[in-house]
Amino acid sequence: MSKTAADAAIHKSQSHPTWLTWNRRRVLVAYLFQAPAMVLLTIFLLLPLISVIFLSFTSYDLSTMRWVGLANYVHALHDEQFLKSIHNTAYYALTNIPGQVLLGLGLALILNERLKARGFFRMMYYFPVVTSMVVVAMVWLWIYEPGWGLLNVLLKALHLGRQNWLADPKMAMPAVVIMSVWKGLGNAMILFLAGLQGIPEEVYEAAKMDGANRWHRFTDITLPLLRPTTLFIFAMYCIWAFQVFDQVYIMTKGGPVWSTTTMVHQMYRAAFLYVDMGYAATFATILFILVLVITLLNLMVFRGEVEYS
């Protein structure tokens, strides 16, 4: 077929209504299949998100609503307690996430080996994950009790100095972090275990044959091939860390002296103690932006997959 005839044939097929209609139909069917999920996401995610952002520009106490523009944001940026909560939340995230990830990875590496009763140990490490945070927080509250708690009794038995734990502004947040790491590291362990078991054994064998020692196999094979798992864990844990509330609410109420208050805790106080919905929505919006930025950063840092064939 000559070039012009071929062009004419292509042009004819591209402008042919049947071909366009069929393609459009495919796209339409795809959208229709997505529609249920999109409808639910719109109703339960997108609309509330837009509402919250709108509320953040108002003063609303459930009876009257008044547009105040950026006043809530200006107030938040000068609010000592809110700024403290950002600091505390960041501290919590920066200590909790590495703690859970590193310990979780370590446990996963150990429990990936062929050990006796590894199933039992996996279960025991995962047990705190499935226990209610309310129950765990209340038990740890008593463990940390400075006067009569188990931890100080243990420290005394070991001839170590007792601590005021949750009653000490300097120790309270580390104490909350320790409890949170203990509770959550089983989750990281299970996720890393799944990732480890997805790494083909042949890759390790090939590396052994090439003379790679254990450390080289870990750094050059295990870590790179765990990248998707690590991305997922980091992204989810960042989101969860910034939303920390339960343990703070139950164990410390943000004290002592606001040393453990977090952004969600401040949001709760604004909404339910002071009935200032506009101000609470401001905190929610700021938190949303922060978490979005951090998630995007995570995606940028951990993007790309590694393949060994």
Place this chain on the structure above:
Amino acid sequence: MFRATRREFLRAASLIAGTSIATSVMAACGATPSPAAAAITQQPSTPVQAAATPVPTSAAPATQVPATQALPTETPVPVPTATAVPQAGQVTIEWWVAEWNDPVRDWLQKDFVSGFEKDNPTIKVDPVFVDWGDYLTKLTTAFAGGTAPDLSAGGSSMVATVATKNQGTAINDLIEEWGQLDDFHPMAQAVIQYKGKIYGLPTDIGVESLVWRKDLFEKANLDPEKGPADWVQLQDYAVKLTERDGDAFKVAGFYMPMAGYATWHAWVAFLWQAGGDILNEDRTKVIINEQPGVDALQFYVDLMTKDKVSPLSATEQAGPPVFTTGMVAMMIGDQGTLASVKEFAPDLYSKVGVLTPPLKKVRSAAVVFPDWVFVTSQTKHVREAFQVLTTFAAPENNVKFNELYSTFPTRKSATAKATYISDDPLLAASGKNIDYGLPWPQVPAFSKIREELTPAIQQAVTGQKTPKQALDDFANEIQPLL
């Protein structure tokens, strides 16, 4: 056999899925929200104030109310059918009850409600039992969603919020028509009104008193029948009662809570005893940082840091358990503490002392916290709701409810008939301290006051600020809100 092409199958499936989704969404949007389903948890076997359960208001008792008490001995009445359909012309009054335990719930449902409905056939009462722990959250959510009940429990410092946030209905004309408000204790009357408008009726009174372990007093060679009368004696006794092993406490001479609402609740009594107050009389100026307040906080700091009579505690409601187990010799407790001892360590009850009149520096003063029930702004049946309220507030019901809940009646005529108080010397002593209570400042800023007071006390006790600095900073935080 019918065979469809891929295209026909996809077309049919999309049609069915889309129709299902649209139907579901329309059904959901059209459904009438059920108030009972709006995140209300009915806890049939959980007593109010479980250990370490967070308490959102100043009003709630500091300790666990015992879960079991002797049920009323009246002839049992048939339980009203929960699913009974209201008859034509019948009004249903939904009432969120936060002051309850198992006996209260049983009495309300079996006796009070059925008796009321028999006497008022056009009014049906639907009590919903909510825990204090998340009561404010649920109530706020209900108001936001337009599903607030007709009657709601209220804490002793809530009336300003109820009034200014348009959550209550003023019922002055109904109260006047009823004509029995004068029978209520003045402290109780103070919590139901804001700027001359009355929003409900008081239901129960709690009072905090200094309680002590007589056995530990004997051990420390102190007269077990006489508690400390003033601050000097308190300090002296606390030092003598304290037993330490290095840094660890075997017995705390005087337990001082340092977490949550229990912190400021216990300390405010000392502020009043020193002759001070949080706000001035017309509630326009913060005066907590004047000399009496500084003295009260300094005394607290010295007890903790110089005399070392109490460990720093992080558990909001650690007091009652450690008092019962003998790790604390003296503490500020309420009638719930006594009820707790009675239930969990009945042999110990006779070894507990209650101080009356309360401690004194310049004056004797005690923390008194009446609770109440208010008619909400979202009710469509004000008169009927008020009818339920006044029946509940009738003297005999006032006695019965408070007997079951281990609190004190709000009516003077009811108190006179409350044999459960006169028969119990500890409860009787505690009840006398109600007359030494000072009114809470009923201002919208009180929610901020109670949130900021605990950190201020903690800052002074942990040495971050001097008492004067801590109270000055507190005053600077609160003054603009008045």
